[in-house]
Amino acid sequence: MKPAPRPAESSPSKARLRLWLRLLKSTRQVEAVLRERLRTEFGTTLPRFDVMAALARYEDGLKMSALSGVLRVSNGNVTGIVDRLAEDGHVVRVQMQGDRRASVVRLTADGRAEFTRQAAAHAAWIDALLDDFTEAEAEALATRFDAVTTQEEKA
Template sequence: MAQRGTDTTPEDAGAEASKARLRMWLRMLKSTRQVEAVLRERLRAEFDTTLPRFDVMAALARYESGLKMSALSGVLRVSNGNVTGIVDRLAEDGIVVRVQVPGDRRASLVRLTRKGQEEFARQAEAHEAWIGELLSDFSAEEADTLSDRFDAVSHKEDET
């Protein structure tokens, strides 16, 4: 006969797993917010810039020919309105340029200028070093495994 308290039903195991996943999510969110806060502060202090500006430059760095504003918003998963102000300020600073799309007077592509490419390269190098420092407790194998697991979560979201 089993001792009282050692029997677990499938419902108990499911509830336990659910609570464990919730705890994991909350810790992951807390860690993400802490890392993000450090990145925001370091970008401000060392480059006099913001994380959203860095994110826009990072997205554009992956698309040399540029992106339409709607595509840029999609890559960043934010509204067009959020991106427009950032792009306007980056254009004023000579970091990005808007180029008219041939055959579509309403659309323009946004792409990094040479100055923008150089500035992004400087910032990206520092960003990578900061991430390396902040996440140094993870081995390369652990980082790869977690990346794969998070990709699987992202693919689930894409399927819904």
């Protein structure tokens, strides 16, 4: 089945819409590759990788609510992932002094080592997937997309 022909209109808003759709398509394709490779090469998931990546940036750990905020997902989403990472020995929950209801989640030494392995592979996969971009192009695009994020935060 052939797609319907596009209107001949050429306006900045149409071009930006097309850009967004191409970005979304590209992002989904890269994400699908990453999900598959994490599953087949490490027996893990992208959400688990994301939790470990967030925790790797905070050596003292994060409260569950802060971890949810960093990842921009609900506490419920993070709880199950943290439970599985704890079962695997990759994270530990440490109860906060003075508040028995709150705990901080930290990577264990094994978790940090495993994340280091996964992160190296992840970086290599991204490098290969985006190798058509020069370093200058990648930096310029990153700067342009940072501007979009900054606009969103101001709104």
